[in-house]
Amino acid sequence: MTPAPPSVRFRGTDSYLTHEGLQAAVNCALTLQRPLLVKGEPGTGKTLLAEAIAQALGHKLLTWHVKSTTRAQDGLYVYDTVQRLYDSRFGDGDVRDIRRYIRMGPLGEAFSAPERVVLLIDEVDKADLEFPNDLLHELDRMRFRVTETNDEVAAKHRPIVVITSNNEKELPDAFLRRCVFHFIDFPDAELMRRIVDVHHPGLDAALADQALKVFYELRGFTRLRKRPSTSELIDWIAVLKAQGVSDLKLDENLPFLGALLKKEQDLVSVAEAFGRGRRTRA
Amino acid sequence: MFLPFFYELRRRGVKVGAQEALALAGALKAGLHDSSLDGFYHVARALLVHSETQLDSFDQAFLSHFQGVETAGLELTQELMSWLEEARDRPQLTPEEMALLEALDPEEIRRLFEERLREQKERHDGGNRWIGTGGTSPFGNNGFARGGMRVGGKAGGKQGMAMMQAGARRYAGYRDDLVLDTRQLAVALRKLRAFARDGAPDELDIDESISATARNAGELEVVTRPPRRPNTRVVLAMDVGGSMDPYAAVMSRLFSVASQATHFKELRTYYFHNCVYGKLYATPQLTGGMTVPELVAQVGRHHKLVMVGDASMAPYELAIRTDAEGRYKADGQEGLTWLMQLAQHFERNVWLNPEPMGSWRSGSIAMIAQVFPMFSLTVEGLGEAVAHLTRGRTVKGAAARR
Known part of the structure; x- marks a missing residue:
């Protein structure tokens, strides 16, 4: 295990814009070699952060999508008993070599990789409550033992671990203490403008201004149940571009509103508020 | 150094410890803060705060420690x-x-x-x-x-200096001592989850298959078992009307979250007014439903009972005698006795109270808190209540916590 050279600093990439707070958090995680836990509203780019770090530092990205049925063990390795039983019954392959039936999970793969990698553990809160606790030791020591073969898998280079959470479950304190935490704020208008520019280079400036204005007006509209977020704005602008829309105004005829608002009640309340030309806003 | 800052943080409920102190020292030694207060603010925030519910407290602690800004002045x-x-x-x-x-x-x-x-x-x-x-x-x-x-508002224009940023108190909305929103409620209730194997066997049981195959002299024998399914059963009873009107919004949120929760095997919802008088009703208009003896006969001890109400009433209202149909009767049971009967039947029970905790010391609240373990209807309180519901059996009557 070699400590990261202190000169390695993350500053965002061409397509992923950051600000000081996020950079500080990523750099803390890099320097202290701790997992980085990222939370934030859906659509603020939590998952993309891992890709950006991998890209900026030139490392390979391994992704572990956590589901409600995922167990911590799945991330380390899977012992394919069924295959081995099957092989022993039908005589295919060498069943005496148990290693043939051990398959590494994403965490195991990251540890045994010959170079430093970025490991994304996506939506850690989806799994069972005990899931993070089961990973404590492995993430701390960056090593585990395969009980079937008594082999130890230890990280040659501590992977950069990025963990995202949508806050569906609270994470245990012991787990949180080991992580560097960052809460991604919703981007302000200026940063959003730059984000839009990155995703839609050469977009008509007037359209971009109007789209952003409408977007923030909609977000400021307090009656919405699910406020639109960055990824919805990007999608919406893509649709507008593809359809050649050039003029936008926040009224009942707003084109492709469905790309921004995903709940029926929201569409109804927006139509009500702006449809009759009566604004509830001051 | 920053040790006094640590104690300031702990005083405000951000539980930092030696591990965080060492991490911060390491980060500063590595020069991550670029020798600026701005940099320090971001680095310290990343390492010392573990949840967005603490960001607001962190900002306040940062302000008061590094500038001595009057916190009261910011209460808009x-x-x-x-x-x-x-x-x-x-x-x-x-x-x-x-x-x-x-x-x-x-x-x-x-x-x-x-x-x-x-x-x-x-x-x-x-x-x-x-x-x-x-x-x-x-x-x-x-x-x-x-x-x-x-x-107020969202951070605009120029990213301010750390002081102004901290002073903006952008994270006030994420504090966890505020009364709940739906999502936080759902998060809290999800902890009530428990699983059991039940139903049709359609999942491959590897261990059993191996041993069956071995017993079968190597002839492959597949053993299946039922999959894991949620096994929590909940009875939710809510006080409606009268003194509960101010809490109607939070009650309806709690109800919608509970009824949407997919991790309960069974959820029964009942309503009552002020106190339970023999009967629990099926609708907020106090119609339908069943009597307490009926419920107790139908529902097992392992259901988890959640009572929600302000428990505030005139003391005589706890002593009104009724029969099981809710009719006044001189030889009926007192309201408080009905409550005790519920509390005794269900092994795990809690009372959630939206009233501020300061008012729990006296009157009818104190009396009901003798019967049910009482928790406040906030993120923190609900979390504690759920922990209480999922913990093992405790001695009856040792309730009345807080």
């Missing part, structure tokens, strides 16, 4: 914040106006701000004096003044 009225929602845009300022704004020093700004805070009575957009949006006053939302004070 809810009304003021609403004037600042949905800010107006003011596209350009003339250079003269900009210069005027830049000229103010922080002390002056704070003094002026407090003065305005006392005087202002309504919403203002535009204009140069009041706290509002889209104007040239140094206070308000969506403004340009670099040295000015942002009040």
